[in-house]
Amino acid sequence: MIRKIAVLGAGTMGHSIAEAFAMHGFEVNLFDTDSNRLQAAKEEIRAELSLLAAEDFIPQPAIQATLDKIAYFTDLKQTVIDRDYVLEATPEILELKQNLFKQLDNLCPPHTILASNTSSLKLNDMMALVSPSRKERILVTHWYNPAHLIPIIELSYFGNMPEDLYTQVEALHLAIKKQTVKVLKDVPGLVANRIQQGVAREVFSLIEMGIAAPADIDKALKFGPAFRYATTGQLEVADFGGLDIWCVVGDNLLKEMDSSECANKLLREKVQQGKLGIKSGEGFYKYSPEKISAIKNDFMRKLIHQLKASEYYI
Structure with a gap:
C-alpha cells in the first residue's frame, strides 16, 4: 500500500502535486536543490490552501493539517530513502531525467514505485539507465496545472508494469479524488x-x-x-x-x-518578442503587474467553483 510520497522539484507543478497528496492525508517529502525555491513553495502552498478555505472547499483547520504533512528537503537521499512512491517534476530534459532515475534506482527501497510528470518524453528513454527490476516499477503520471485543482491524471500502461502495480498507482490517485486516464501507447503528448x-x-x-x-x-x-x-x-x-x-x-x-x-507563426513571433503571457506581462492580452496576483486568484477561484460543480457529473 502506498502511503509515503516524495515529489522532486518544487516549481509550478511539483509544489502543487505535493499539496494535492498532503490535502488527503499523505505524508509528502518535497525536494528541490534550491532552498529558496522550497521556501517560496511553502508560501505558495499556504496561499493556495487559504484560497480553498475562503471558497469553502476545505475547512480552515485543513490548512495547517495539510502543511504539517509536507516536509522539505535539499538532500535527495534523505528525501526518498523510505518512500513508497517517488514522482519527479523536473525540467523536460531527457539526460537530466535519465540520471535522476538512475540515482533513484540506487537510493530508493526495492518496493518504491517511480513516476515522471512528463508529457513530452518517452518512458523507455527516461528509464534507459535503471535496472530491469526497477523498469517494472516506473510509469508516467501526467498532471495538469494547477495540479491541486485539475482532476485529470494520465497514467501510462505501456507494458512494462504488472497490472497489480498499476492498480496500486491508480488507487492512490483515486484516493485523492483524481480522474484517471489509462494511456495504452507511448505517444508524445499522451x-x-x-x-x-x-x-x-x-x-x-x-x-x-x-x-x-x-x-x-x-x-x-x-x-x-x-x-x-x-x-x-x-x-x-x-x-x-x-x-x-x-x-x-x-x-x-x-x-x-x-x-x-x-507552432503557429504568430505564436512564435510573440515568443521571440518576449511576450510570453502573464509571466511577462503580455501575451495575447496585457497584464498590469499590480493586478497579476488578483488575476491568478480569479483563475483559481473559477476552477474551484468548477471542481465543486464537477462532482455532480462524475
Whole structure:
C-alpha cells in the first residue's frame, strides 16, 4: 500500500502535486536543490490552501493539517530513502531525467514505485539507465496545472508494469479524488495534450487570419464547445449530435482548417518578442503587474467553483 510520497522539484507543478497528496492525508517529502525555491513553495502552498478555505472547499483547520504533512528537503537521499512512491517534476530534459532515475534506482527501497510528470518524453528513454527490476516499477503520471485543482491524471500502461502495480498507482490517485486516464501507447503528448493542441492550433490560426479578436475567440470557445466539454466528452457530443452530421461537417470543414505541423507563426513571433503571457506581462492580452496576483486568484477561484460543480457529473 502506498502511503509515503516524495515529489522532486518544487516549481509550478511539483509544489502543487505535493499539496494535492498532503490535502488527503499523505505524508509528502518535497525536494528541490534550491532552498529558496522550497521556501517560496511553502508560501505558495499556504496561499493556495487559504484560497480553498475562503471558497469553502476545505475547512480552515485543513490548512495547517495539510502543511504539517509536507516536509522539505535539499538532500535527495534523505528525501526518498523510505518512500513508497517517488514522482519527479523536473525540467523536460531527457539526460537530466535519465540520471535522476538512475540515482533513484540506487537510493530508493526495492518496493518504491517511480513516476515522471512528463508529457513530452518517452518512458523507455527516461528509464534507459535503471535496472530491469526497477523498469517494472516506473510509469508516467501526467498532471495538469494547477495540479491541486485539475482532476485529470494520465497514467501510462505501456507494458512494462504488472497490472497489480498499476492498480496500486491508480488507487492512490483515486484516493485523492483524481480522474484517471489509462494511456495504452507511448505517444508524445499522451491524450489530453494532443486534444488541447488540436484546439489551440485552430485558435491561433483564427487569430493569425484576423477572423476575430482574441477576446471573441476565447468567448466562442468558453461559451460554445468548452461549455459542453465541462460535463460532456467529445465522443458523447458526437453521439448526441448524430455521427452522420459530424461526418458531413467534417468533410466540408476540415479541409478549410489549419493542418500545420509546427507552432503557429504568430505564436512564435510573440515568443521571440518576449511576450510570453502573464509571466511577462503580455501575451495575447496585457497584464498590469499590480493586478497579476488578483488575476491568478480569479483563475483559481473559477476552477474551484468548477471542481465543486464537477462532482455532480462524475
